[in-house]
Amino acid sequence: MQQYNSIKTRYPDALLLFRVGDFYETFGEDAVKAAGILDIILTHRNNGGDKTELAGFPHHALNTYLPKLVRAGQRVAICDQLEDPKQTKTIVKRGVTELVTPGVALNDDILQARKNNFLCAVHFGARSTGIALLDISTGEFLTAEGNTEQIDKLLQNFNPSEILISKKEKNSFAETFGRQWHLFLLDDWVFQEDYAHESLNTHFKTTSLKGFGVDHLHNGILASGAVLHYLSETRHKQLGHINKIQRIAEEEYIWMDRFTIRNLELYHSQHEQAVTLLEVIDKTLSSMGSRMIKRWLALPLKNIAKIKKRHEAVAHLVQDEAMLDKLQGYIKKIADLERLISKVATGKINPRETVQLKNSLEAIIPIRQQLSESSCTALKKLSEGISPCEALGNRIKEMLMEEAGTHIQKGDTIAPGYSEELDELRNLATSGKAYLDQMLERESERTGIPSLKIASNNVFGYYIEVRNTHKDKVPEEWIRKQTLVNAERYITEELKEYEVKILGAQERILELEQQLFGQLVVWMREYISPVQQNARAVAELDCLCGFAQLAKENRYVAPVMDDSTEIEILNGRHPVIEKQLPPGKDYVPNDVILNRDEQQIIMITGPNMSGKSALLRQTALIVLLAQMGSFVPADSARIGVVDKIFTRVGASDNISMGESTFMVEMNETATILNNLSERSLVLLDEIGRGTSTYDGISIAWAISEYLHEHPARAKTLFATHYHELNEMSATFERIKNYNVSVKELKDKVLFLRKLEPGGSEHSFGIHVAKMAGMPQQVIHKANKILKRLEQSHSSEELTEDLNAVQNEMQLSFFNLDDPLLEQIKEELVHLDINTLTPVEALMKLNEIKRMLSKNKRASS
Numbered sequence: 001m002q003q004y005n006s007i008k009t010r011y012p013d014a015l016l017l018f019r020v021g022d023f024y025e026t027f028g029e030d031a032v033k034a035a036g037i038l039d040i041i042l043t044h045r046n047n048g049g050d051k052t053e054l055a056g057f058p059h060h061a062l063n064t065y066l067p068k069l070v071r072a073g074q075r076v077a078i079c080d081q082l083e084d085p086k087q088t089k090t091i092v093k094r095g096v097t098e099l100v101t102p103g104v105a106l107n108d109d110i111l112q113a114r115k116n117n118f119l120c121a122v123h124f125g126a127r128s129t130g131i132a133l134l135d136i137s138t139g140e141f142l143t144a145e146g147n148t149e150q151i152d153k154l155l156q157n158f159n160p161s162e163i164l165i166s167k168k169e170k171n172s173f174a175e176t177f178g179r180q181w182h183l184f185l186l187d188d189w190v191f192q193e194d195y196a197h198e199s200l201n202t203h204f205k206t207t208s209l210k211g212f213g214v215d216h217l218h219n220g221i222l223a224s225g226a227v228l229h230y231l232s233e234t235r236h237k238q239l240g241h242i243n244k245i246q247r248i249a250e251e252e253y254i255w256m257d258r259f260t261i262r263n264l265e266l267y268h269s270q271h272e273q274a275v276t277l278l279e280v281i282d283k284t285l286s287s288m289g290s291r292m293i294k295r296w297l298a299l300p301l302k303n304i305a306k307i308k309k310r311h312e313a314v315a316h317l318v319q320d321e322a323m324l325d326k327l328q329g330y331i332k333k334i335a336d337l338e339r340l341i342s343k344v345a346t347g348k349i350n351p352r353e354t355v356q357l358k359n360s361l362e363a364i365i366p367i368r369q370q371l372s373e374s375s376c377t378a379l380k381k382l383s384e385g386i387s388p389c390e391a392l393g394n395r396i397k398e399m400l401m402e403e404a405g406t407h408i409q410k411g412d413t414i415a416p417g418y419s420e421e422l423d424e425l426r427n428l429a430t431s432g433k434a435y436l437d438q439m440l441e442r443e444s445e446r447t448g449i450p451s452l453k454i455a456s457n458n459v460f461g462y463y464i465e466v467r468n469t470h471k472d473k474v475p476e477e478w479i480r481k482q483t484l485v486n487a488e489r490y491i492t493e494e495l496k497e498y499e500v501k502i503l504g505a506q507e508r509i510l511e512l513e514q515q516l517f518g519q520l521v522v523w524m525r526e527y528i529s530p531v532q533q534n535a536r537a538v539a540e541l542d543c544l545c546g547f548a549q550l551a552k553e554n555r556y557v558a559p560v561m562d563d564s565t566e567i568e569i570l571n572g573r574h575p576v577i578e579k580q581l582p583p584g585k586d587y588v589p590n591d592v593i594l595n596r597d598e599q600q601i602i603m604i605t606g607p608n609m610s611g612k613s614a615l616l617r618q619t620a621l622i623v624l625l626a627q628m629g630s631f632v633p634a635d636s637a638r639i640g641v642v643d644k645i646f647t648r649v650g651a652s653d654n655i656s657m658g659e660s661t662f663m664v665e666m667n668e669t670a671t672i673l674n675n676l677s678e679r680s681l682v683l684l685d686e687i688g689r690g691t692s693t694y695d696g697i698s699i700a701w702a703i704s705e706y707l708h709e710h711p712a713r714a715k716t717l718f719a720t721h722y723h724e725l726n727e728m729s730a731t732f733e734r735i736k737n738y739n740v741s742v743k744e745l746k747d748k749v750l751f752l753r754k755l756e757p758g759g760s761e762h763s764f765g766i767h768v769a770k771m772a773g774m775p776q777q778v779i780h781k782a783n784k785i786l787k788r789l790e791q792s793h794s795s796e797e798l799t800e801d802l803n804a805v806q807n808e809m810q811l812s813f814f815n816l817d818d819p820l821l822e823q824i825k826e827e828l829v830h831l832d833i834n835t836l837t838p839v840e841a842l843m844k845l846n847e848i849k850r851m852l853s854k855n856k857r858a859s860s
């Protein structure tokens with residue numbers, strides 16, 4: 001216990017698995033935790049009068065229990081015996097050999113094959129925030145810095161399993177990025193410039209970080225240094241596979257903030273059962289491809305040439321079915337090269353995995369051949385990134401048995417013919433049987449005992465067994481060892497000698513096999529870089545083949561990309577909803593045309609459930625798919641490259657942040673309006689519905705007007721219940737009205753789901769309530785109230801009011817004498833100070849401050 005306590009004090013925040021003989025034991029609080037998580041028995045032992053809790057499991061079950069502990073959020077320190085207990089008379093030396101944490105895991109049972117497992121560090125600087133992300137299982141090491149919104153988006157995209165921050169930043173982190181993350185706090189001194197540079201340069205064996213293009217990222221480097229610090233803290237020393245650090249070049253990818261990522265349900269869904277875009281489009285066959293497609297989805301391209309290259313490859317694969325089949329056949333045979341080569345670096349690869357590595361490299365050779373012969377330049381280019389690593393494959397083939405197992409200690413790993421010494425020893429060990437048979441025959445003849453038997457057991461090794469009837473014929477020199485009911489067992493000098501030889505040979509075989517395998521693994525480290533490169537090429541090819549497969553299965557077409565600012569989608573469909581319609585129901589396709597000169601804002605009205613949201617989302621998803629390099633669900637699509645996609649859904653709940661839903665809605669919309677660009681695509685779904693009707697209409701109107709008048713002329717789809725907004729098209733030339741058509745039957749509504757020019761007259765909310773099975777009385781009453789309301793304040797009156805206001809006071813960006821003053825006045829005039837909470841007041845103040853600083857920037 002003394003030894004245990006001294007080790008435990010060094011790992012106070014980890015659960016310590018303490019190896020005792022064949023068991024891993026946990027004690028005290030750790031035991032209580034482990035017993036709860038693992039559902040194993042909690043016992044007590046008397047520790048000098050004190051009762052200590054105890055729970056343990058057999059050492060060979062580590063791979064079963066360790067993942068459970070880590071998934072439950074535990075950091076687990078594995079404390080092993082560092083010497084052979086047989087060789088020591090005192091207490092066995094023990095030490096922690098690995099600290100496994102949610103973000104630092106190499107064990108296949110903890111990792112998910114088709115997902116990256118990122119460890120992250122975040123550092124708040126004075127002007128920007130730095131982030132570093134590392135997947136130790138693949139060797140990817142990324143860094144970036146930016147404002148908190150950008151960092152937030154990266155956190156959403158990369159979804160790290162563990163985040164390192166300095167102790168003093170704990171609260172600011174939670175306030176800025178939420179409390180859902182698994183944090184680990186580091187001492188403040190870890191985030192120091194000298195220390196970070198030194199750690200990184202020592203690790204990469206460089207003198208400066210210039211070569212990686214990250215040397216200007218001051219805060220990013222601090223975060224990256226913290227990541228490396230944590231790796232050494234967790235006893236990870238062999239990290240040759242982490243051979244570069246890359247900047248996440250955000251400016252190369254479409255900007256989507258976290259609301260958009262969430263609203264579009266790209267890879268997380270808001271409801272448990274809902275299907276995400278990723279689930280529909282991921283047709284990759286390898287884990288490497290699956291991890292890459294997630295990255296492509298998180299970071300869709302803006303560079304037309306790069307996008308076109310992907311489209312070109314997909315088009316080729318769609319056309320050449322035979323090639324697609326062949327390539328996918330080879331991809332299926334390739335194991336997770338990226339993770340296998342990481343295991344080479346960390347020394348954790350086993351013989352079976354090494355053979356898998358060789359077989360995967362063999363499957364790559366025909367891929368390279370196919371690609372290099374292709375007439376498609378994009379595919380041909382991909383072949384150049386593949387290196388056959390023939391020497392590596394050959395060496396493994398020469399050294400290892402094809403059916404080598406997972407445990408080197410079990411032997412049968414090194415192929416015959418590789419080592420003369422090994423072959424001789426094996427001969428000796430296997431020729432034993434014949435030798436024994438010979439001896440048996442000889443002794444039987446000599447003694448005249450017909451039923452002699454040679455066998456062995458753990459107690460006294462090899463023995464000769466003689467049945468009682470022949471006991472008297474046993475020669476004198478045989479030594480009796482055991483008496484059974486019907487027989488006696490003897491050993492002889494010859495048998496003893498033989499045994500020593502055989503056992504010695506077996507021991508030496510194991511030793512030699514381990515030694516040779518160890519040498520092979522060290523030698524393989526030379527190949528880390530080319531194998532990683534191969535892994536990337538296979539992943540990319542897998543994604544492209546997946547896109548081709550997706551296109552073929554779902555009738556997707558190649559989008560035409562250009563650098564105009566127009567979007568023209570003909571008969572576009574929603575990629576996810578179309579897959580979920582019940583049999584016999586077809587998705588109704590629709591055209592969406594947006595541009596900056598004529599049809600900048602489409603105002604879509606239509607009853608609940610008619611398909612407004614679906615139309616908005618499908619437009620964003622089609623753009624996203626196109627810019628990821630995929631074909632799109634439409635008859636045709638021409639897309640001027642988009643640089644930002646914003647989506648906002650009215651009254652989305654965000655109670656966890658402690659803000660009112662309407663406040664959140666307004667905050668989110670404000671972010672959009674402050675970040676518009678000429679290439680932005682804005683989707684507003686029922687913005688304004690989180691408040692009273694008149695408030696809602698007014699806000700929706702003002703937002704639409706702002707978008708229309710803003711010099712960026714961002715392309716916008718605005719779905720709304722407020723048919724009053726249709727009046728805007730009369731005044732604002734680039735706002736066009738459309739409605740999602742329905743057919744009104746006697747007392748029900750038929751959804752036609754076709755987008756048609758023109759507004760709609762009412763909202764049909766009550767029809768939907770009826771469809772939902774609301775009791776008759778409620779429907780009846782609702783209809784009555786609606787009639788009364790319509791009479792007392794008709795929508796025409798409301799529209800007239802709005803128009804009057806419009807004439808009185810047109811929002812303008814340039815015409816007002818002092819637009820800033822006007823804006824601030826607008827902000828404040830409707831405020832009721834008495835009902836304002838302090839937080840709301842602060843936010844208001846912040847908004848005004850932002851206006852001022854924006855104005856200052858614009859004028860300078």
Ligand SMILES: Nc1ncnc2c1ncn2[C@@H]1O[C@H](COP(=O)(O)OP(=O)(O)OP(=O)(O)O)[C@@H](O)[C@H]1O
Nearest residue numbers: 577586587588607608609610611612613614615753
């Ligand atoms: N074009 C379409 N073809 C076939 N089914 C569709 C289509 N568009 C939508 N749907 C179906 O209708 C359902 C409702 O669509 P959606 O949520 O877009 O309606 P909405 O008009 O936004 O409704 P609300 O105003 O209540 O939010 C979808 O879940 C989908 O099943």
